[in-house]
Amino acid sequence: MRSEELAEPGHPTGFAQVGSRYYPVFVAVFTALVIISNVTATKGVAFGPIITDGGFIVFPLTYVIGDVLSEVYGFKAARRAILLGFAMNALAALVFWITIYLPAADFYENQAHFENIVHAYTQLIVAGLAGFLVGQTINAWAVVAIKERTKEKHLWARLIGSTFAGQLGDTLVFCAIAANAIGINTFHDFVVYTALGWFYKTAIEVIMLPVTYRVIAAVKKREPTYEPMV
Template sequence: MFNLGWGVLFVIVNFALFLICYRAFGRNGLYAWIGIATVLANIQVTKTIDMFGIVMTLGNTMYGTLYLTTDLLNEKYGEQEAGKAVWFGFFTLIMTTIVMQMALVFEQQPEDIAHEHLQVIFGLLPRLALASLVAYFTSQFLDVRLFSMIKKVFPKPNQLWIRNNGSTGISQLVDSFVFCTIAFLGVYSTPVWWEILLTTFLIKFVISVASTPIIYIARSFKFKEEN
């Protein structure tokens, strides 16, 4: 029960920080969020937790906000801006992987207390980064394209929830399968791998549905420089 209560608070805090970031910094805040969320999601995913008696990884909430961000960019600024944000997140993850792998090569001095902990977290990053890059590239561009396609069928402002959840649901299914296959197949036992795959998708989809009011609130924000 502790993880469930803490998880709800965790989701609320993530959404609140997302809105603050956009309200304070406008479109630039969305690009900043993409960069931050991409890195944090790939760090958090190294931690597995138990909820409802099943195994799942952290990072799903933060990663789910990436879809929220690109859908918001697509809704307010167009498909080209959303695609640009996807490429920005792509670069951020590659940059983090390269820099941290180089940092781990340095020989630590005898009293160093950080290297082993960094090794545990970022030593896993190359495989996770590969999984995330392939899943990210596939699912995010799929999401951007699907959102635009659905928008042509459901273009009304009050149909945003259809565009958001429709494109995200399909994209997250693809993302979860690609990521879990590359990152965890062979690392965990097959039953645990299936649990991670199913719970990863379900949690992401729940986060997507929960984010629907958030994208409506964010869409209502007005900025002088964008008038």
Template sequence: MFPSARSASPDDRRAGLLFLVLSGFFVANALIAEFVGVKIFALEDTLGLAPLDWNLFGQSGSLNFTAGVLLWPIVFVMTDIINEYFGRRGVRLISWLAVVLIVYAFAFAYAAIHLAPAGWWVGAGRNQGVDDLQAAFAAIFGQGLWTIGGSVTAFLVGQLIDVSIFHAIRKRTGDRHIWLRATGSTLVSQFIDSFVVLYIAFVLGPQQWPIGLFLAVGTVNYVYKFVAAIALTPLIYAARRGLDGWLGRDLSERLKRQAAEE
């Protein structure tokens, strides 16, 4: 994608540095979201509000989400920024890289779980209310294969759909309406992401969720992501202004033109 460091011009090196930084931040967010996603939190309690007690598809309850939802909207915003400057190839490259590294990280997490724990370490957390650190470690890092498979599949499908919609809108609007291509592509890809992961992990998986529960939880999660995507739209404009200033007008326009012409 980029020329060698020795032969690269200052502009090429700056573009390569930008891609490296954006890719690193993107992959880090995706990895963190996967690992913290095992925690389920109550939104109302976190904000100090009374439970909403929603009722959808015959299901009711409070607003409970995985902790990963805090990071996934940022991942999709990063996708749109990389889309803007590096096009389809850039997004596909970092998406596949993130998937490979997520699988790699979980493989080593499983290996770590099966290492024989030191006897003193197992009970070292009792003063913190954790009687068995080995069991806690296994519960946190040993997410089921159905959950991992669903999450990785949903992430990759969502990314590929995001990049396709982003460029379809860009083709029709040119450099105008950044909010439309960024938010529009994110809203569609987040919809796919919200339902695919739940269907694979909890409907096809061993828990065998009823369809009503699947639709209710998926809808609540998507509404949250919908609101987050709209709320983060100004961040796209701020990031673009900052990157345009750092890259310089000529380089910025060249990168965006190349991304649009792929």
């Protein structure tokens, strides 16, 4: 029987309650990083033969926070943050489109540029939301599934295992939809873009593992409702 089924409703053993002061902060930062990464991803970036987009700067951090949410608060709490991030990105896209059709002031000379960005952003939003939902859901599920078997031990296995699976799902879905939006039109460039995206995001999370460990340990220590899984 799963550990959640043995615990009181809404407060499974091994996780903290979401009504704490820390959970809303993580969700707010998580949502902001997703929106920022989608805006910056509208620019294709090339470092010699290496092709990526501007979202590479902050997007991997969403998975670090996703790991913290899943490990400390559980799958349902992490899924709530994912859905909120989804909703806020959809709202951002809607507001951008409404802004396009607002009458421009006489002195405003960037209407065409703004439309180009919004068009690319919209396609990236679709790609990002699809990849985001797939990747973050896989990531959160993997963390919790491995935790049910390892309890409080082998945190590294939960974090790395979930990263490999979640980032693979996210990158494949995102790149398949987003490549055209940033001007990637050849199969070779698409393969490079996809492979680099997965490798980079995974590598960043592995490099960030000591930081993630410390954040998770600190939150578990300070969360009065956290109950270790035994």
